[in-house]
Amino acid sequence: MPTTRSTPTAVMLTRADVEEFGRELDKIRDEVMASRGEDDARYIRGLIATQRKLEMAGRVLLFASWLPPAWAAGTAALAVSKILENMEIGHNVLHGQWDWMRDPKIHSATWEWDTASPADQWKHSHNLVHHTWTNVLGKDRDIGYSAMRVHPEQKWHPIYLAQPLYNALLALFFEYGIAIYDVELERIPTGDKSLKEALGQLRAVAAKVRRQIIKDYVAFPLLAGPCFLPVLLGNLTANLTRNVWAHTVIFCGHFPEGAEVFTEEQIQDETRGQWYLRQLLGSCNIDGGPLLHLMSGNLSHQIEHHLFPDMPSNRYAEIAPRVRALCERFGLPYNSGSLARQTASVWKRILRLSLPGPGRPRQKETAPPVEEVQAAV
Amino acid sequence: MTAPSTTTSDIASRWVRRRLASAARWLTTPVRPDDYLRLVNPLWSVEELCGRVEAVRPETADAVTLVIRPGRGWVPHRPGQWVRIGVDIDGVRHWRTYSLSSTPRRPDGRITITVKAVPDGLVSGHLVRRAEPGMIIGLGRPEGEFVLPEPPPTRVLFLTAGSGITPVMAMLDSLFAYGAAGSAGLGDADGARKGTAPRAKPLDVVLVHSAPTAEDVIFGRRLRELAAEFSNLRLYERHTRTDGRLKPTDLADLCPDWTERAAWVCGPAQMLDEITAHWSGPVDQLHVERFRPARPAAVGGTGGLVRFTRSRREVDADGDTPLLTVGEETGVLMPSGCRMGICYGCLARLSSGRVRDLRTGRIHGEEGDLIQTCVSAAAGPVEIEL
Numbered sequence: 001m002p003t004t005r006s007t008p009t010a011v012m013l014t015r016a017d018v019e020e021f022g023r024e025l026d027k028i029r030d031e032v033m034a035s036r037g038e039d040d041a042r043y044i045r046g047l048i049a050t051q052r053k054l055e056m057a058g059r060v061l062l063f064a065s066w067l068p069p070a071w072a073a074g075t076a077a078l079a080v081s082k083i084l085e086n087m088e089i090g091h092n093v094l095h096g097q098w099d100w101m102r103d104p105k106i107h108s109a110t111w112e113w114d115t116a117s118p119a120d121q122w123k124h125s126h127n128l129v130h131h132t133w134t135n136v137l138g139k140d141r142d143i144g145y146s147a148m149r150v151h152p153e154q155k156w157h158p159i160y161l162a163q164p165l166y167n168a169l170l171a172l173f174f175e176y177g178i179a180i181y182d183v184e185l186e187r188i189p190t191g192d193k194s195l196k197e198a199l200g201q202l203r204a205v206a207a208k209v210r211r212q213i214i215k216d217y218v219a220f221p222l223l224a225g226p227c228f229l230p231v232l233l234g235n236l237t238a239n240l241t242r243n244v245w246a247h248t249v250i251f252c253g254h255f256p257e258g259a260e261v262f263t264e265e266q267i268q269d270e271t272r273g274q275w276y277l278r279q280l281l282g283s284c285n286i287d288g289g290p291l292l293h294l295m296s297g298n299l300s301h302q303i304e305h306h307l308f309p310d311m312p313s314n315r316y317a318e319i320a321p322r323v324r325a326l327c328e329r330f331g332l333p334y335n336s337g338s339l340a341r342q343t344a345s346v347w348k349r350i351l352r353l354s355l356p357g358p359g360r361p362r363q364k365e366t367a368p369p370v371e372e373v374q375a376a377v
Numbered sequence: 378m379t380a381p382s383t384t385t386s387d388i389a390s391r392w393v394r395r396r397l398a399s400a401a402r403w404l405t406t407p408v409r410p411d412d413y414l415r416l417v418n419p420l421w422s423v424e425e426l427c428g429r430v431e432a433v434r435p436e437t438a439d440a441v442t443l444v445i446r447p448g449r450g451w452v453p454h455r456p457g458q459w460v461r462i463g464v465d466i467d468g469v470r471h472w473r474t475y476s477l478s479s480t481p482r483r484p485d486g487r488i489t490i491t492v493k494a495v496p497d498g499l500v501s502g503h504l505v506r507r508a509e510p511g512m513i514i515g516l517g518r519p520e521g522e523f524v525l526p527e528p529p530p531t532r533v534l535f536l537t538a539g540s541g542i543t544p545v546m547a548m549l550d551s552l553f554a555y556g557a558a559g560s561a562g563l564g565d566a567d568g569a570r571k572g573t574a575p576r577a578k579p580l581d582v583v584l585v586h587s588a589p590t591a592e593d594v595i596f597g598r599r600l601r602e603l604a605a606e607f608s609n610l611r612l613y614e615r616h617t618r619t620d621g622r623l624k625p626t627d628l629a630d631l632c633p634d635w636t637e638r639a640a641w642v643c644g645p646a647q648m649l650d651e652i653t654a655h656w657s658g659p660v661d662q663l664h665v666e667r668f669r670p671a672r673p674a675a676v677g678g679t680g681g682l683v684r685f686t687r688s689r690r691e692v693d694a695d696g697d698t699p700l701l702t703v704g705e706e707t708g709v710l711m712p713s714g715c716r717m718g719i720c721y722g723c724l725a726r727l728s729s730g731r732v733r734d735l736r737t738g739r740i741h742g743e744e745g746d747l748i749q750t751c752v753s754a755a756a757g758p759v760e761i762e763l
């Protein structure tokens with residue numbers, strides 16, 4: 001049994017408590033899922049309409065971008081629209097949160113989003129791998145995106161020395177990073193994935209990226225005629241803004257201080273209650289108002305999202321206080337902090353863990369004995 | 378019907394339109410121009426045909442007619458055909474089939490459906506009580522073979538009961554109101570306007586319609602007016618609460634030559650079964666439309682694991698639940714329509730396994746078969762390409 005494994009904080013629940021915690025969460029889930037209805041449908045339809053109108057407005061404004069205010073307004077509108085499209089709409093539709101409406105236009109099976117990653121590949125790597133294996137070392141590829149050391153439990157390698165640099169680069173080109181990441185190139189040498197399959201996926205990425213690039217960097221600039229350059233720059237700025245924002249929000253989900261990782265042994269024969277517990281302990285929320293929740297695609301409610309990935313995202317805010325109260329009742333941590341705090345925490349880790357050694361001394365003396373951890377998780 | 382002659386300019390403009398559409402796709406990738414058009418006006422969508430309810434007219438205490446403006450891409454129906462209608466109820470889209478009760482010759486281009494609320498009926502209840510002008514509904518394409526041939530036969534019997542009058546109303550309007558009775562062809566507005574050559578024999582139509590009382594007759598006033606205006610349309614109303622249910626023997630009294638006519642029959646299953654059993658005329662002259670499944674569903678049988686391959690979802694299903702329901706409950710995007718094996722709106726490809734036809738109990742299916750998910754249940758493990 002590895003001794004360097006992290007130890008779930010203060011989780012000294014009995015097995016019965018864990019299952020009770022799970023049942024309470026099931027109750028919340030059943031209640032909300034049964035009450036899905038017209039208001040929710042109106043929310044997502046209205047949001048999609050707003051986002052598309054905002055996008056059109058942004059593009060039209062950019063056609064007048066010889067006026068600096070028009071450039072700024074157009075670029076901002078486009079950036080906001082792209083953020084909404086990727087996060088509150090795309091991410092959540094692809095999770096199947098809206099499949100219950102049986103609307104073929106708003107369904108995880110048919111949706112395609114404005115980012116480099118083809119929906120199909122992303123659904124596999126995100127919905128299936130990440131949401132099933134959340135924060136399990138060696139299984140959840142989202143831990144540092146298989147490229148960075150974000151938990152002291154990951155073994156150090158000299159390559160991590162440069163990780164602050166490539167995290168900054170990743171932020172800028174996040175959509176491409178994710179698209180390549182979804183192809184799971186690192187599984188080819190081990191034989192887990194055939195080269196042929198990977199090449200097929202890469203071709204799909206290339207085909208999609210080509211259309212995306214032509215749209216934003218050739219077609220719209222050409223249509224703008226004399227405004228070619230400002231439109232191109234506006235589109236580029238919007239895309240980069242969206243990338244940096246998405247990267248920031250997403251890194252706050254599982255990497256801030258306090259988020260825990262697990263080993264494969266720990267999750268053997270995991271029960272529903274234990275699964276819930278792992279999702280809770282591995283996820284972090286961002287505090288903020290409705291605007292922050294909207295713009296983060298409700299990933300600011302990462303905990304609620306990981307507990308109930310297919311619940312319509314507009315409902316997370318409503319259940320968050322109940323989940324938090326439940327955590328209090330069971331003495332469980334509920335990791336939530338401001339965007340600034342969580343982001344600073346992530347960057348501190350990335351800097352610290354680029355060097356060898358644990359990020360901070362583990363409090364071995366407070367760790368529960370292994371059997372207890374196993375019982376809890 | 379003459380095919381419209383295609384001119385070079387038609388071809389050129391079609392070519393230009395196609396090029397423009399494909400150019401526009403580059404601007405809207407990864408979605409389609411249609412997704413933006415729909416925002417401006419849902420009726421502009423060609424990919425997802427829909428209609429706007431413009432008026433809701435009560436017909437009886439529990440039936441309404443919806444006047445619908447169909448979206449771009451609607452192809453005119455033939456009188457007697459039905460269409461799949463998609464209605465959002467509590468945020469969830471439900472599809473059912475309804476006969477078009479309007480003639481395709483309506484000059485305003487509107488179509489109508491007439492819906493009677495069935496007890497505990499989800500969609501019919503919603504449409505009868507909640508439908509209002511402005512409501513957007515999903516539309517399929519007109520389908521069905523319960524139609525008059527071209528040209529129509531001279532001696533016709535319409536035998537209907539309850540909401541079964543709806544497809545026949547479309548035929549009557551086409552024959553009488555909009556096509557100078559006894560002279561014009563059907564369903565072809567051009568033909569009507571040009572005035573097709575007069576037919577040799579005059580039209581002779583008998584309509585026998587049953588409803589509990591005079592007030593319950595859907596289109597009652599309209600039918601009576603038509604019968605008063607056209608001597609070659611004879612209308613018999615049967616009010617079953619006072620006169621009892623119409624039997625095939627009654628029919629022989631009302632219309633002695635009934636089996637010598639070309640007949641269109643639409644109503645409750647019992648009526649259809651009796652008429653079919655008593656029909657002594659040529660088989661191809663009896664046309665029957667069912668609004669409900671003919672036979673009660675077969676029960677029993679083991680189910681199996683159902684895998685929806687494209688959606689990557691799987692679920693254990695019993696041998697009685699239609700695969701349509703199984704899929705819907707698992708969140709798979711299942712096409713559907715009548716939900717009773719009539720419209721073929723639910724076809725899906727079987728990738729492996731065999732299914733049980735819930736109407737007959739027959740077990741069938743080979744890889745690649747298109748199956749009707751609404752009347753098929755799993756008979757062992759099944760893979761569906763959805």
Ligand SMILES: Cc1cc2nc3c(=O)[nH]c(=O)nc-3n(C[C@H](O)[C@H](O)[C@H](O)COP(=O)(O)OP(=O)(O)OC[C@H]3O[C@@H](n4cnc5c(N)ncnc54)[C@H](O)[C@@H]3O)c2cc1C
Pocket residue numbers: 459473474475476477491492493494495496497498499500501502540543544666667668669715719
């Ligand atoms: C080709 C075709 C054409 C049709 N045209 C019309 C039309 O013009 N006007 C019209 O009103 N309906 C028509 N129907 C029937 C219609 O499609 C629906 O079946 C009907 O409206 C009931 O749907 P619902 O959602 O209200 O009932 P559901 O909620 O699906 O069912 C509720 C209950 O009603 C029973 N039920 C289902 N269908 C019927 C029915 N037809 N009659 C009585 N009970 C039923 C069910 O067994 C169930 O117990 C047509 C059906 C077909 C197949």
Ligand code: FES
Pocket residue numbers: 713714715716717718719720721722723724749750751752
């Ligand atoms: S839904 Fe009509 S045949 Fe299946």
